[in-house]
Amino acid sequence: xxxxxxxxxxxxxxxxxxxxxxxxxxxxxxxxxxxxxxxxxxxxxxxxxxxxxxxxxxxxxxxxxxxxxxxxxxxxxxxxxxxxxxxxxxxxxxxxxxxxxxxxxxxxxxxxxxxxxxxxxxxxxxxxxxxxxxxxxxxxxxxxxxxxxxxxxxxxxxxxxxxxxxxxxxxxxxxxxxxxxxxxxxxxxxxxxxxxxxxxxxxxxxxxxxxxxxxxxxxxxxxxxxxxxxxxxxxxxxxxxxxxxxxxxxxxxxxxxxxxxxxxxxxxxxxxxxxxxxxxxxxxxxxxxxxxxxxxxxxxxxxxxxxxxxxxxxxxxxxxxxxxxxxxxxxxxxxxxxxxxxxxxxxxxxxxxxxxxxxxxxxxxxxxxxxxxxxxxxxxxxxxxxxxxxxxxxxxxxxxxxxxxxxxxxxxxxxxxxxxxxxxxxxxxxxxxxxxxxxxxxxxxxxxxxxxxxxxxxxxxxxxxxxxxxxxxxxxxxxxxxxxxxxxxxxxxxxxxxxxxxxxxx
Amino acid sequence: xxxxxxxxxxxxxxxxxxxxxxxxxxxxxxxxxxxxxxxxxxxxxxxxxxxxxxxxxxxxxxxxxxxxxxxxxxxxxxxxxxxxxxxxxxxxxxxxxxxxxxxxxxxxxxxxxxxxxxxxxxxxxxxxxxxxxxxxxxxxxxxxxxxxxxxxxxxxxxxxxxxxxxxxxxxxxxxxxxxxxxxxxxxxxxxxxxxxxxxxxxxxxxxxxxxxxxxxxxxxxxxxxxxxxxxxxxxxxxxxxxxxxxxxxxxxxxxxxxxxxxxxxxxxxxxxxxxxxxxxxxxxxxxxxxxxxxxxxxxxxxxxxxxxxxxxxxxxxxxxxxxxxxxxxxxxxxxxxxxxxxxxxxxxxxxxxxxxxxxxxxxxxxxxxxxxx
Numbered sequence: 095x096x097x098x099x100x101x102x103x104x105x106x107x108x109x110x111x112x113x114x115x116x117x118x119x120x121x122x123x124x125x126x127x128x129x130x131x132x133x134x135x136x137x138x139x140x141x142x143x144x145x146x147x148x149x150x151x152x153x154x155x156x157x158x159x160x161x162x163x164x165x166x167x168x169x170x171x172x173x174x175x176x177x178x179x180x181x182x183x184x185x186x187x188x189x190x191x192x193x194x195x196x197x198x199x200x201x202x203x204x205x206x207x208x209x210x211x212x213x214x215x216x217x218x219x220x221x222x223x224x225x226x227x228x229x230x231x232x233x234x235x236x237x238x239x240x241x242x243x244x245x246x247x248x249x250x251x252x253x254x255x256x257x258x259x260x261x262x263x264x265x266x267x268x269x270x271x272x273x274x275x276x277x278x279x280x281x282x283x284x285x286x287x288x289x290x291x292x293x294x295x296x297x298x299x300x301x302x303x304x305x306x307x308x309x310x311x312x313x314x315x316x317x318x319x320x321x322x323x324x325x326x327x328x329x330x331x332x333x334x335x336x337x338x339x340x341x342x343x344x345x346x347x348x349x350x351x352x353x354x355x356x357x358x359x360x361x362x363x364x365x366x367x368x369x370x371x372x373x374x375x376x377x378x379x380x381x382x383x384x385x386x387x388x389x390x391x392x393x394x395x396x397x398x399x400x401x402x403x404x405x406x407x408x409x410x411x412x413x414x415x416x417x418x419x420x421x422x423x424x425x426x427x428x429x430x431x432x433x434x435x436x437x438x439x440x441x442x443x444x445x446x447x448x449x450x451x452x453x454x455x456x457x458x459x460x461x462x463x464x465x466x467x468x469x470x471x472x473x474x475x476x477x478x479x480x481x482x483x484x485x486x487x488x489x490x491x492x493x494x495x496x497x498x499x500x501x502x503x504x505x506x507x508x509x510x511x512x513x514x515x516x517x518x519x520x521x522x523x524x525x526x527x528x529x530x531x532x533x534x535x536x537x538x539x540x541x542x543x544x545x546x547x548x549x550x551x552x553x554x555x556x557x558x559x560x561x562x563x564x565x566x567x568x569x570x571x572x573x574x575x576x577x578x579x580x581x582x583x584x585x586x587x588x589x590x591x592x593x594x595x596x597x598x599x600x
Numbered sequence: 601x602x603x604x605x606x607x608x609x610x611x612x613x614x615x616x617x618x619x620x621x622x623x624x625x626x627x628x629x630x631x632x633x634x635x636x637x638x639x640x641x642x643x644x645x646x647x648x649x650x651x652x653x654x655x656x657x658x659x660x661x662x663x664x665x666x667x668x669x670x671x672x673x674x675x676x677x678x679x680x681x682x683x684x685x686x687x688x689x690x691x692x693x694x695x696x697x698x699x700x701x702x703x704x705x706x707x708x709x710x711x712x713x714x715x716x717x718x719x720x721x722x723x724x725x726x727x728x729x730x731x732x733x734x735x736x737x738x739x740x741x742x743x744x745x746x747x748x749x750x751x752x753x754x755x756x757x758x759x760x761x762x763x764x765x766x767x768x769x770x771x772x773x774x775x776x777x778x779x780x781x782x783x784x785x786x787x788x789x790x791x792x793x794x795x796x797x798x799x800x801x802x803x804x805x806x807x808x809x810x811x812x813x814x815x816x817x818x819x820x821x822x823x824x825x826x827x828x829x830x831x832x833x834x835x836x837x838x839x840x841x842x843x844x845x846x847x848x849x850x851x852x853x854x855x856x857x858x859x860x861x862x863x864x865x866x867x868x869x870x871x872x873x874x875x876x877x878x879x880x881x882x883x884x885x886x887x888x889x890x891x892x893x894x895x896x897x898x899x900x901x902x903x904x905x906x907x908x909x910x911x912x913x914x915x916x917x918x919x920x921x922x923x924x925x926x927x928x929x930x931x932x933x934x935x936x937x938x939x940x941x942x943x944x945x946x947x948x949x950x951x952x953x954x955x956x957x958x959x960x961x962x963x964x965x966x967x968x969x970x971x972x973x
Binding site: 401418421431435438444571575576592597 | 777780781784785787788791792794795798799801802805806808809812813815816818822824825827828831834835838842929933936937940941943944945947948951952954955958959961962965966968
């Protein structure tokens, strides 16, 4: 049940609240929400100090208990699934003040770590970690079957117990990890990399046991996406040291993430409706005093549009390449037939060679299509999803601002009420009012601190994003060019081998 | 494709082997071709403008040479299908590879047709050829009569003759070979066209991607933004290169092997028509013999005469046909060899150019800071 470090003076009620709606009924209970209003269970009712520990638990009214379908690239807002199971570590809402040493184990409370100083620590332990996701293995039969992936980590970083280790994980484990990270970090301004998308159709085929090319492609696509997801997550200096991440990578047993199961259609409908409502209500008019944020938000809006366009372009390209591969194979067959029925020996031979060359070229086309896809299409898709997380973080800032403003307004009202009470003879009520005001003043201060912190964090995160973006794109472009050059060189070899055959016909 | 007529016996005043179709001009919905022939005397060239109707007129005249013995045994150089400026889907399919490339491949195919006609020992003697190539005025517009010589496109009852058993082992084998080759060549030409069309689509897609990347350039002093913008510009250049490369590959395909397969396909079809004409004549002979045998004494002499004439014609046709087949087999191998060699050489050149360009792009991207993760 609900708990806090100190029992609050007032009874608290947990309800899911829409943004802007009844945010501060008395007693106060606050809600944090993801971009599409999937609220975290947040108990921030402490009247003491900045530390706001929270434990997440099940809310009986949580309509989302069964809903877990992640929304695809094309939906207006992406659901962030927030964890509803207890987290192994206690989650800070505002970064506490002490240093976390590099030797603190996974189970230590995080409460006294300073994120700023973690990032500075990073310089000491250079970023050296490589994660691979491999060996997809089907476990079980029928509709209860799932794919298990081997997650191997190779690292020299001291935050890990060993230098090389692997564990088995299934897709819902990854979703569970993301869910936990999102609930801990999104609302304080960290850009948590989104998890790969679910696909009921793709996975059903695999479960049902269709061992065909499309289900193999699906598994490979997923494997690659999971790998990219983990690498992106550990590249984040704060997330890398998160106990959930460490546990995910190192621990051979992981509690099953139950909230990620595919959902019923009723649940899906409710979720979609709720998301729509949330979008409508989320027009917080913020007095943006900082032009930087306004500019950045516009920048990300534009980037979103452009990346989606690029993504669409690449998808078309991949499609055509696959078509080319099919057509080349068919042409190869027709050339082989010509060769077979040809009487002239040398011509027959050349035509058969032609068929072979075309088959090899077909393979090149397929490889090229894969490169187009895995390098560009997936990169662009990842970034479109990442930008949705970025936008979510900006939204959280707005909500934090709103919270602060609301607290201020309430304080103002209480002060006015208290002023009036001064002239009445109700000492008890006056005392109560004074106490409430004190509480609210704390809240306002906290609200301001939260807002400043989240703004600061976002600035850092955006800067990190821009740097990572350049690195990512450059890496991919180089890989792609290397594959293009290799294809051309292979093509040259094939043509050079064929030329004498063609000349030999006479 | 056919061997050149000896200079001394030339019926034409121009060289047959290097007739050129230099231009295709759009005139509303129709196309006009500029045909250039070199005078034998070496004193200059003839430049004439001709339409497709003029080509049909030429073909009609060639088909109508009933006075030439055994003319039906000739494998007539195939005329490409009618070109249309805005062709409907059916016409596009019929033209195949010739509908591409702004009519340049079509001009090449026409050139080949005219060169083959002008170089054919029997056909070049037809006055229509000289008129066609040299007369400043376009030849008379004649309505294309029912074409006696393209019998395969005619009545269904005629078609069943195609399977009629042959009296001659040589032709029996040749008909069998031709039946397989016609289908095979047509299939290969169509599959090759599919490849080319897809390559064109890829080129277009690369162009779109390249253009879209330009939109990602971000203004500003921020070094990370500038770095990203530079990457976008570079990648845009890469995709522009890829587009050009793919267009070259497609063009090479069309101009060499594409034309080769198209010609092979149409020529096998032309041989098929010749063989069918001969088969029809063969059936005629059998009928004539039967009639002569069963004829009443009154008619007997007449029937015998018909029989003899028919047998004569058949003999001529078979003789001409045998020569034509031998020549055809020889020249088509040459033609395909040339096409394959040129195809390979051009693709090799394009691939080398592309590899060079891509390597340069790769170096340039590597040189862009910062160092990748």
